[in-house]
Amino acid sequence: MIERLIGFSLRNRYLVLLIGSILFGAGIYSVKKSKIDAIPDLSENQVIVFTEWMGRSPQIIEDQVTYPLVTNLQGLPKVKYVRANSMFGMSFIYVIFEDDVDTYWARSRVLERLSSVSSTLPDGVSPTLGPDGTGVGHILWYTLNAKSIDLGEQRAIQDWYVKFGLQNVPGVSEVASFGGFVKSYELSIDPNKLTYFNISLDEVIKAVRTNNNEAGGRKFELSDVGYIIKTNGYIKNIEELKGITIKTTNSIPVKVNDIATVQMSSENRLGIFDFNGEGETVGGIIVMRYGENADEVIQNVKNKMTEVAKGLPEGVSFNIVYDRSGLIKESINSIKNTLIEEIIVVTVIVFLFLMHWRSAISIIIQIPVTIASSFILLNAFDISSNIMSLTGIALAIGVIVDNGIIMTENAYKHLSVRYQEINEKNTSENKS
Known part of the structure; x- marks a missing residue:
């Protein structure tokens, strides 16, 4: 031959x-x-299922969330094994598929099973899939240089402007935000006043949720002109929240300000992000999508950062702390x-x-x-x-x-x- x-x-x-x-x-x-x-991608072919149920202990998370999900996900085709981890307020499930299984086929099978399992979970609990990345998908870390802006404003800029801009880059699976404070309204309710006005805590929650909403009306025509009726119900500041009426007693409205102290606060944090011992900072992690060209994605992200930086407030800029392109x-x-x-x-x-x-x-x-x-x-x-x-x-x-x-x-x-x-x-x- x-x-x-x-x-x-x-x-x-x-x-x-x-x-x-x-x-x-x-x-x-x-x-x-x-x-x-x-470096080569030697990570396992896995799909991550993340479930958040804040305020619950690890044992409750294990019994009511993790266990039902694991028992149902184990029956998926071409699954090698399922790992799980329960912690305070959160559940992580790692579904490991065989190496020859397409990643997006595996994700679709997990989504199909989650749609039928969700009915067995507690109310308000909704499992979600992790990003379609791998263990080596963290290709770039950055922080925001903004010494004159507080951490709450920095996190708002990151979550509502920078993150959305960088997520549009081809090949980027997720932009994970870290650091700072996530702004929220905090109601410190006085239980004695609840008893005095004969109001339950559920009534307060219902009133706040109902008033923080848009309501649609109808359309009518007048003089050949169409008018759309709607109500603008979203809360925009603390004063609007204080003025929400919970109930009316003897023609006298009982407002949130009568039974609670309203102030700006932040969500509970499990840690902080410190940069070089200079104090807390805010930033993000760029997670690359599975099977993409790392060098090309990093270059596209940097080009997008240049565009996004034009819309940042004065005195705010990007600081790249980890960049795999150099390696x-x-x-x-x-x-x-x-x-x-x-x-x-x-x-x-x-x-x-x-x-x-x-x-x-x-x-x-x-x-x-x-x-x-x-x-x-x-x-x-x-x-x-x-x-x-x-x-x-x-x-x-x-x-x-x-x-x-x-x-x-x-x-x-x-x-x-x-x-x-x-x-x-x-x-x-x-x-x-």
Whole structure:
């Protein structure tokens, strides 16, 4: 088989050169389209289910949320195992699928099962899926430089402006906010006043929820002009919240301000984010979507940051604290320099040992063609160009050259013997 293949190649040299040129051109194209990252993604094929039920102890979360979800998710097809973790007010479930399962197929199966399981959970509890990223999806961290603005305002800028802008970047799965204070209205209710006015806590909650809402009316026409009737019920400041009427007793309205103290506050925090010991700060984490090109996504995020920065308040700017693109460039450049050095060394050694330029060229030309062709396979199997895959290519150069040297030296030896036999035969014929 090999002998026939070699014979066919020798008889069709131009065809072999054409195939080699096509492979080299396709390889160069694959190099440009190859996904670039610093490290390979070896994380498990998992889907995270997050459920929040604030104020409940870990045991209640385990019994009423985590256990029902785990028992139902274990029956999904192609699931290896299910892990769970219950903590104060939160439940995390990790559904591990087999490695050959498509990530988005797995997420759709989990969503289908959650739609039927949600009815067995307590009221107000709604499980959600985590981002479609992996364990190495955190590609960029940033903070906001805003010394003159308090942490509550910084968090509001992050949650309602910066986050929405960066989430539109292709390849970004999530922008996770951290630090600062999430603003909220706080009602400190006096129980003695509730008893005095004969008002229950449920009545207060219902009144606040009802008045913090939009209500639609109807449309009517007057003088060939259409008018839409609606009420603007969303609470905009503390004074509006204080003026909400809970009930009317003897034609006298009892308002929120009569039974409670209203003030601006923040949601409970489980920790803080400190930057270099200089105090608290606010920022975000860019999570890359599964299977994306890390280097390209980071560059797109930076370009988007430049656009978003134009709309920030005066004195507010971005500060990138972690950027994987630097590690990616260092890794790629290191492997690239190694490949160039290996090619140069191999070229010199081949010339010195063979002392035949045609044979040396036939061996050296295999190196760029083989390296370029290897990127075709990397893209075909959806493997990124990282420090591991490129190191494997660098190590394979020695094997490529060894095979070429052995084959070329063997062919050169047989041709020399054959050439010597022909010369001896011609010499004997001339003498006769």
